Amino acid sequence: MSMSRRWKLSAACLAGLLTGGLLGQLAGGHVATGVATVAVAEIVLLLTRERHPMRSIMTTTTAAAKHKRLMTRTHRLASSLRDLRRTASQLPDAVVLLDPDQRVRWFNHAAENLLGLRSPDDRGAPLEQRLQASELADWLRQDEHEPLHDTVAPGRPDSQISVSLLPFGRRQQVLLARDTSHVTRLEQMRRDFVANVSHELRTPLTVIHGYLELLDPEDAPALAPVLGEMRAQSRRMGQIVEDLLTLSRLETQHHVEDERVPMAPLLATLRKEAEALSQGRHTIVVEADAGLDLLGSSKDLHSALSNLVSNAVRYTPAGGTITIRWRRTPEGASYSVSDTGYGIPASHLSRLTERFYRVSSSRSRGTGGTGLGLSIVKHVLNLHQARLGIESEPGRGSTFSCHFGPERLLAPARSHDET
Ligand code: ADP
Numbered sequence: 001m002s003m004s005r006r007w008k009l010s011a012a013c014l015a016g017l018l019t020g021g022l023l024g025q026l027a028g029g030h031v032a033t034g035v036a037t038v039a040v041a042e043i044v045l046l047l048t049r050e051r052h053p054m055r056s057i058m059t060t061t062t063a064a065a066k067h068k069r070l071m072t073r074t075h076r077l078a079s080s081l082r083d084l085r086r087t088a089s090q091l092p093d094a095v096v097l098l099d100p101d102q103r104v105r106w107f108n109h110a111a112e113n114l115l116g117l118r119s120p121d122d123r124g125a126p127l128e129q130r131l132q133a134s135e136l137a138d139w140l141r142q143d144e145h146e147p148l149h150d151t152v153a154p155g156r157p158d159s160q161i162s163v164s165l166l167p168f169g170r171r172q173q174v175l176l177a178r179d180t181s182h183v184t185r186l187e188q189m190r191r192d193f194v195a196n197v198s199h200e201l202r203t204p205l206t207v208i209h210g211y212l213e214l215l216d217p218e219d220a221p222a223l224a225p226v227l228g229e230m231r232a233q234s235r236r237m238g239q240i241v242e243d244l245l246t247l248s249r250l251e252t253q254h255h256v257e258d259e260r261v262p263m264a265p266l267l268a269t270l271r272k273e274a275e276a277l278s279q280g281r282h283t284i285v286v287e288a289d290a291g292l293d294l295l296g297s298s299k300d301l302h303s304a305l306s307n308l309v310s311n312a313v314r315y316t317p318a319g320g321t322i323t324i325r326w327r328r329t330p331e332g333a334s335y336s337v338s339d340t341g342y343g344i345p346a347s348h349l350s351r352l353t354e355r356f357y358r359v360s361s362s363r364s365r366g367t368g369g370t371g372l373g374l375s376i377v378k379h380v381l382n383l384h385q386a387r388l389g390i391e392s393e394p395g396r397g398s399t400f401s402c403h404f405g406p407e408r409l410l411a412p413a414r415s416h417d418e419t
Pocket of ligand 1: 316357365373374398
């Protein structure tokens with residue numbers, strides 16, 4: 001406020017006070033009351049008129065409070081970030097933060113142990129280069145990153161890790177690696193146990209079965225039904241042991257021998273097997289127009305494909321039809337077995353390939369099943385990078401299909417007569 005304005009204001013205030021005193025005296029001789037009333041009125045007037053400086057004081061106070069609040073929040077945020085970072089650095093899983101070019105931005109202690117990264121040298125280095133000559137580096141080079149399971153830890157060759165890559169922030173990624181050695185060891189122990197037990201049971205069972213075969217029911221007609229049952233059960237036990245041994249072998253195998261599996265003779269054998277099992281109770285149809293052979297293990301593929309045929313016969317009442325198909329598909333080729341049998345409720349479908357999983361135990365046992373057939377089929381297909389598809393409707397029938405990719409398909413070899 002300028003000096004002249006201040007003078008004018010003071011003179012006006014003084015005049016006001018004098019007028020107040022004069023009016024007080026005229027009204028009843030209370031000069032002081034008049035002066036006081038005018039003084040209060042002037043103060044109120046001043047405060048409302050001079051609200052600009054007051055507001056600016058108030059504004060300054062609000063900005064300071066805001067600033068303080070902002071600083072508090074920033075500190076709190078920084079402290080949370082520090083805590084988060086400290087926790088991440090202590091995580092038992094390896095965590096590596098990667099920039100859009102897959103260069104290492106940050107990693108924790110577990111990443112030093114499991115992946116062999118070193119601080120500070122490896123910060124800024126391309127991760128794939130740092131993990132040279134490992135399955136993990138090959139995986140990083142791929143465009144698609146489905147989680148990689150049970151691969152050797154580059155920083156600790158006696159350990160196994162499972163790795164996944166997740167998007168993070170703007171075009172960044174975070175790599176997570178978990179030590180799965182103990183799970184792998186437990187899996188191995190379970191596999192060894194099943195394989196050893198099956199192996200140990202095989203010899204005594206063969207002996208028992210042998211002696212049972214030697215016994216002639218005609219020597220003891222009263223025992224004939226018992227003997228028949230004992231033979232059937234010992235055969236079943238023998239089959240379970242054989243299936244368990246097959247599963248153990250398939251589980252430990254990572255690749256199959258690549259040989260040509262001619263499909264025309266294989267389909268003819270499958271038809272004969274179906275007819276032998278059905279003994280005329282079903283109509284067996286084969287539709288084979290793929291004109292392709294398979295590449296893989298002849299023995300394992302035969303076992304898997306015939307398992308599906310045997311199931312179709314066993315779970316289809318007399319009078320039904322079993323159709324075996326071998327066709328080309330947009331993705332490659334498919335082998336399928338359809339039946340008009342009992343069918344399977346949808347709730348069971350996802351669990352059918354588990355060991356010993358049965359929709360109906362009595363029906364499975366009654367038809368001589370071990371409960372391991374579809375488990376074997378799944379393992380054989382996995383080894384051939386193929387997929388099992390199941391469609392079923394209770395009371396109408398089922399279709400089990402094996403989908404093979406082009407890498408497993410071969411044009412049939414030309415016979416000598418044709419050349
Ligand atoms: P199993 O030796 O008991 O047949 P599998 O593993 O071959 O064992 O099959 C698992 C279960 O799936 C069977 O017990 C049966 O309940 C069901 N299943 C398999 N194939 C068929 C089919 N074609 N029709 C109906 N049910 C089936």
